[in-house]
Amino acid sequence: xxxxxxxxxxxxxxxxxxxxxxxxxxxxxxxxxxxxxxxxxxxxxxxxxxxxxxxxxxxxxxxxxxxxxxxxxxxxxxxxxxxxxxxxxxxxxxxxxxxxxxxxxxxxxxxxxxxxxxxxxxxxxxxxxxxxxxxxxxxxxxxxxxxxxxxxxxxxxxxxxxxxxxxxxxxxxxxxxxxxxxxxxxxxxxxxxxxxxxxxxxxxxxxxxxxxxxxxxxxxxxxxxxxxxxxxxxxxxxxxxxxxxxxxxxxxxxxxxxxxxxxxxxxxxxxxxxxxxxxxxxxxxxxxxxxxxxxxxxxxxxxxxxxxxxxxxxxxxxxxxxxxxxxx
Ligand code: NDP
Numbered sequence: 001x002x003x004x005x006x007x008x009x010x011x012x013x014x015x016x017x018x019x020x021x022x023x024x025x026x027x028x029x030x031x032x033x034x035x036x037x038x039x040x041x042x043x044x045x046x047x048x049x050x051x052x053x054x055x056x057x058x059x060x061x062x063x064x065x066x067x068x069x070x071x072x073x074x075x076x077x078x079x080x081x082x083x084x085x086x087x088x089x090x091x092x093x094x095x096x097x098x099x100x101x102x103x104x105x106x107x108x109x110x111x112x113x114x115x116x117x118x119x120x121x122x123x124x125x126x127x128x129x130x131x132x133x134x135x136x137x138x139x140x141x142x143x144x145x146x147x148x149x150x151x152x153x154x155x156x157x158x159x160x161x162x163x164x165x166x167x168x169x170x171x172x173x174x175x176x177x178x179x180x181x182x183x184x185x186x187x188x189x190x191x192x193x194x195x196x197x198x199x200x201x202x203x204x205x206x207x208x209x210x211x212x213x214x215x216x217x218x219x220x221x222x223x224x225x226x227x228x229x230x231x232x233x234x235x236x237x238x239x240x241x242x243x244x245x246x247x248x249x250x251x252x253x254x255x256x257x258x259x260x261x262x263x264x265x266x267x268x269x270x271x272x273x274x275x276x277x278x279x280x281x282x283x284x285x286x287x288x289x290x291x292x293x294x295x296x297x298x299x300x301x302x303x304x305x306x307x308x309x310x311x312x313x314x315x316x317x318x319x320x321x322x323x324x325x326x327x328x
Contacts, residue, residue, distance in 0.1 A: 002101030003325075005305055007047065008059040014050045018303050021061075027096050029104035032072040033084060037123035038063045038098035040300065040308055040321040041159065042245070047092065048309035056094035064088055064270075065126040066098025067119040068326070075107025083113035087127045087277070088270035099305060101325055111274070114281040116290060123322050124293040125284060128159030131269040132218065133280040133287075135160070135240035136167050138265040139216040142238035146172035149215030149234055153177050154202065154225050155245050156193065157184040162296045162319045164218045165191045167287050173216075178202060178225070184318060190295060202228045203246065208255040216240075223247035231255070233262045242267040245315070297322050 006019040026032065047054035047062040055062070070082040078084065089109040091097045096104070113122055144151065151168055155161040156177035168175045169192020177193035178201075179185075185196045202225045210232040217233065219226045220243030229239055230252055241264055256262040272280075296319035300308045311317050 003302055004061045004100030005048065005063070005302065006059050007055055007062060014055070014058070016048055016050075016306055018306070021100070023102065026102060026104040030073065030075040030107040031070055031078050031084075031110060032102060032104045033066065033068040033086075033110075034071045035066045035068040035098055035101055035103055035325045036119040036327065037068070038066045038100075038323040038325060039123040039126040040305060040312060040323060041065065041127050042243070042312065043127075044092060044099070045309040045312035048306055049313050051313055054093055056090075060092070061096040061100045061103075062092045063098030063100065064092040065123060066103055067113065067122040068103070069119075071102070073107065078107055078110065083119060084110040085113055085122045085281075086110055087130050088272070090270065099302065099323060108274070111277055111281060114285050116285060120322060120324070120327070121290055121293050124297040124320055125163065125288070126159070126320060127269050128320060129163040129284065129288070130277070130280050131242050131267060132160045132163035132167060133284050134267045134269060134272065134276070135164055135218040135242055136171070136287075137276075137280065137283065138240040138267055139218070139238050142263050142265060143236075144216035144238050146174070150174045150176055150213065151216040151218070152197075152214045152229060153193075153218045154199075154229065155179075155220035155243065156188050157181050157318050158220060158245070158315070159320045160220045160243060161218070162191060163288065165193050166289070166292045166296070167284075168218075169193065170287055170289060176214075180315065181318075187295075187318065191292065199225070205251060206231055208253040209259065212260070219243065221246035223249050224251060226250060227252035230257075230262060230264065233260060236261045236263075238263040238265055240265045240267050242269075296320055299324055
């Protein structure tokens with residue numbers, strides 16, 4: 001038996017509880033992992049609260065991320081005792097996920113734990129941090145360099161935003177951080193932001209084009225925020241768009257794209273091909289100071305995850321949550 005958060009269908013939607021689950025209920029897969037740590041991402045919180053239709057089949061164990069130790073393997077790439085990390089691939093949505101004592105997955109979905117990170121630090125990063133790295137790589141791919149000019153990060157006090165600020169600052173970029181929580185200014189400055197901007201400036205419908213300011217941007221918000229960011233990009237600037245915290249809409253015009261040559265680079269972590277994942281984790285090892293993680297993470301036990309999910313969807317969580325399950 002192992003403990004797991006279990007989401008099931010109920011008359012008025014779904015039920016969610018911490019349950020004891022028998023090993024023989026684990027789904028099919030070539031590798032069984034004893035989960036050491038999981039985490040709580042925005043998508044997990046949507047799944048647990050039922051706020052968006054993330055769960056594709058019931059019953060479901062949520063958790064799009066886990067790190068742990070291989071307990072059984074039919075995959076020649078992994079042997080018992082290997083330390084592994086999983087991010088995405090539909091795990092926690094259509095395949096049982098990481099908010100559990102055990103997980104069984106396709107070995108092709110796993111990546112080896114990247115030195116120098118511990119299993120705990122890998123979940124301090126999690127999908128949010130790995131997505132932040134994919135966003136930085138997208139900016140670089142489109143030629144945004146520290147000397148190109150200021151870069152902007154929206155939703156900066158959240159998971160993706162916090163890690164993006166920390167990475168960009170370490171790489172030498174001048175980073176402006178957008179937040180709806182001015183009380184987090186000192187936290188964001190400690191991560192490396194040189195300026196804090198009030199989210200309210202970005203939340204209302206704006207003009208098709210604004211004064212050119214940003215050479216690059218990482219946007220987790222979508223909606224009016226993304227439209228206003230695009231409108232204020234410098235000539236040939238790039239926006240890496242990965243989220244919808246402000247909404248799924250994109251009420252913009254084509255003006256920034258056809259008059260300023262702005263690039264809107266979409267970033268997806270879930271189905272991201274393995275070579276790019278491995279590159280993102282290598283880059284995280286190089287460009288994210290592991291010591292910074294201590295300042296942007298806090299622990300929530302498995303039996304506190306359901307309450308924390310409610311806080312997360314309401315934007316009340318700072319940085320990243322780590323869920324210790326079998327500590328290493
Ligand atoms: P968090 O909840 O940790 O952070 C989201 C942050 O967005 C909040 O902390 C808040 O930051 C800001 N925010 C909240 N509401 C609004 C709003 N109405 N308008 C503008 N900003 C808002 O989530 P994550 O960082 O884990 O994820 C951020 C987004 O990225 C989510 O939409 C998520 O689904 C998406 N995502 C996408 C991935 C992909 O593969 N494409 C992978 C991972 C995440 P503050 O308080 O500082 O304003």
